[in-house]
Amino acid sequence: MNSKVHNYTDVLSDDLALDSRPETADSDFQTWTRRGEHRVHKMRGVSSSRSSKLEESISLVAGTDWVFVRPPVHIHSVSSPASVVILWDYPEKEALLDEPMSLLPIRVLSSDTEQEFVWADPRVGQTAPSETTYTHAAAQVNMTNEINRIFGTIEQNNLDNESESRFVEQILGVVRRYEGMAINEIQHLIMNEKVTPESAETALCALGDMDDEPTHNYRRWLLEQVLLESLSPIVRDAANVGLSYMDDPHAIASLNEAIKTEKLPLLREVMKKTLDQLEETQKCRSSCT
Amino acid sequence: MSVFLHMTKFNKWIERNPPWLSKGEIPADPLFGLGVQTPNQMSAWEVDESVRNLEEIAAGLAAGRREWKDFEYLLLDSETLTEIGIKVKRTQGRSCDQKLTRLHRDLTEISAQKAVKLAAAIVGQLNRGYKKINRILKKTMAGLIWAGIQEGRIDPSLVEPKVLENVNKMVGRPSTSS
Numbered sequence: 001m002n003s004k005v006h007n008y009t010d011v012l013s014d015d016l017a018l019d020s021r022p023e024t025a026d027s028d029f030q031t032w033t034r035r036g037e038h039r040v041h042k043m044r045g046v047s048s049s050r051s052s053k054l055e056e057s058i059s060l061v062a063g064t065d066w067v068f069v070r071p072p073v074h075i076h077s078v079s080s081p082a083s084v085v086i087l088w089d090y091p092e093k094e095a096l097l098d099e100p101m102s103l104l105p106i107r108v109l110s111s112d113t114e115q116e117f118v119w120a121d122p123r124v125g126q127t128a129p130s131e132t133t134y135t136h137a138a139a140q141v142n143m144t145n146e147i148n149r150i151f152g153t154i155e156q157n158n159l160d161n162e163s164e165s166r167f168v169e170q171i172l173g174v175v176r177r178y179e180g181m182a183i184n185e186i187q188h189l190i191m192n193e194k195v196t197p198e199s200a201e202t203a204l205c206a207l208g209d210m211d212d213e214p215t216h217n218y219r220r221w222l223l224e225q226v227l228l229e230s231l232s233p234i235v236r237d238a239a240n241v242g243l244s245y246m247d248d249p250h251a252i253a254s255l256n257e258a259i260k261t262e263k264l265p266l267l268r269e270v271m272k273k274t275l276d277q278l279e280e281t282q283k284c285r286s287s288c289t
Numbered sequence: 290m291s292v293f294l295h296m297t298k299f300n301k302w303i304e305r306n307p308p309w310l311s312k313g314e315i316p317a318d319p320l321f322g323l324g325v326q327t328p329n330q331m332s333a334w335e336v337d338e339s340v341r342n343l344e345e346i347a348a349g350l351a352a353g354r355r356e357w358k359d360f361e362y363l364l365l366d367s368e369t370l371t372e373i374g375i376k377v378k379r380t381q382g383r384s385c386d387q388k389l390t391r392l393h394r395d396l397t398e399i400s401a402q403k404a405v406k407l408a409a410a411i412v413g414q415l416n417r418g419y420k421k422i423n424r425i426l427k428k429t430m431a432g433l434i435w436a437g438i439q440e441g442r443i444d445p446s447l448v449e450p451k452v453l454e455n456v457n458k459m460v461g462r463p464s465t466s467s
Contacts (some may be wrong), residue, residue: 201300205358233304241359244426266303266415270424277426 009069033089114283143178147185150174151195154202167199175207183207183218190226200226201238208242220246224254227271233264237283244274249282291367293333293377293394294346297322299424301360305412322363331396333365334382335391346441349386352448355381355453357455360425363411366397366430373406375399385447386437416440 154167175182186207190200203224207219223246226239236258243251255275262268301322310316325331334350336343351360370377375396382393400408412423425433434456437443445453 234300237300237303244359244428247428264303265420266299270299273424273426277428 023080075160089124143174143181146174147171147182147189151189151199151203154199155196164202167202170208171203172210172212175210176212178185179215183222184213187222188226191229193232197232197234197238200235202234204242205245206236208239208245216246216248218253220248224251227254227258228261233267236262236272237267240271240274244277247278247281249278249285252278252282292336292369293322293364293365293367293370293379293396294326294336294343295331295363295365296350297324297361297363297422299359299422300352302363302411302415302422305416307368315405315409315412319412320404323404323408325399325404329397329399332382333377333394333396335392335394336364344388344425344433345437346384346389346392348437349384349464350387351430352385352427352434352437352443352452352456353383354452355449357427357449357452360430362423362425364421364423365407365411369407369410369414370396373403373410375403375407385443387447388442410411427455429457431456433459 028136095265150167150170154163157163169185175186186203189195190204195203208223210219212219220243221240223242227243229235230239240255240258243255252275255271255278259268259271259275262271298321301318305316305319307316323331334346336346345452347360367377376398378395378397379391380393382390384390384393411421434443434448434452438445438448438456443458447457
């Protein structure tokens with residue numbers, strides 16, 4: 001995942017090798033592809049008749065997509081972190097294109113309920129009263145550097161108890177501060193094998209064990225992605241352990257899929273244990289409600 | 290034949306047959322999974338292979354650990370140990386379940402060559418499908434420790450405070466300081 005900050009004009013420019021034509025003709029809902037990988041969606045103000053398109057759009061978002069939306073926006077059933085650019089109401093579209101903007105990572109409030117997002121206007125330093133978080137470009141660069149430094153330090157030294165505790169404390173701290181953005185960066189480092197399996201293991205277990213509601217869905221998403229996609233058995237196992245620590249039945253589907261495709265018998269066996277635990281948790285919660 | 294429980298790191302045994310391995314070799318990770326300690330020995334606990342006894346041993350040990358994490362262990366059989374030349378000595382162990390301390394054994398006289406043979410034997414057994422390794426998840430372990438405390442087998446004053454706090458949280462009881 002490219003963690004560099006892009007402004008709106010960059011995303012649309014040839015530098016990012018976007019296809020020149022949007023995939024759809026509808027000017028209110030346009031999608032570009034970048035090198036056939038990342039998708040950039042742009043949506044104008046959403047009325048109720050277009051809400052199904054918004055759902056469709058958001059369902060494509062998986063941490064590597066950028067969505068440009070105009071408020072008020074209703075986002076339904078988002079279960080993955082997203083990098084979302086909120087466009088406030090410029091009277092002139094041209095002015096919008098010239099205005100550099102940072103990507104505003106949006107924390108998902110709830111994956112089960114419909115929420116109206118309140119957006120922030122960094123031009124005048126106003127922050128939304130409650131649920132959105134955002135960061136300026138410099139902060140994003142700082143976050144990336146900090147995470148890379150934290151991993152770099154632990155990999156230069158032995159993973160003894162003291163340095164491991166410090167590493168865990170730092171990783172959890174940066175995730176609390178930067179939430180989805182930090183998770184995206186950690187996902188990028190782990191999936192692209194830019195960190196050792198041992199440090200990935202420590203980070204993933206700690207993130208699964210972390211008690212922090214605002215980042216819960218982000219962290220679950222990360223663990224599920226790694227469980228399904230990592231090429232390292234140690235790292236897949238760590239994601240499995242992290243999911244058992246998190247004990248969230250929403251991960252059952254991912255575990256079932258991982259068990260189907262896992263080639264190593266021992267790893268498959270422990271994934272089944274985690275699955276059993278989560279299914280038990282789900283049963284308990286259903287009988288309690 | 291006796292069976293011994295020995296704590297290990299589970300992920301050292303996951304990938305036993307990487308594609309680059311030459312015939313007759315085993316990878317190095319299982320060797321580190323043995324966790325041989327100074328002086329050339331391994332700590333183990335004799336189990337009677339009944340699940341309950343094994344779980345009681347695991348709970349007694351997990352309760353005394355400073356870290357609250359999954360409990361991962363190997364099962365070693367006396368036949369394999371004897372074949373390799375590893376000696377089994379009865380020694381007093383430390384467990385939060387005081388009745389089980391008599392079950393502690395030191396596996397001794399472990400040379401580097403014997404360690405390799407032992408790792409290879411375990412790898413072979415795992416490859417043939419024997420259930421020689423297991424992981425007890427934290428949540429399950431919380432229940433086992435709690436049951437041990439309720440049944441009077443585990444002395445709560447011996448349980449690590451962090452473990453006790455987590456056990457209480459996981460079984461839904463208010464935290465108490467020890």
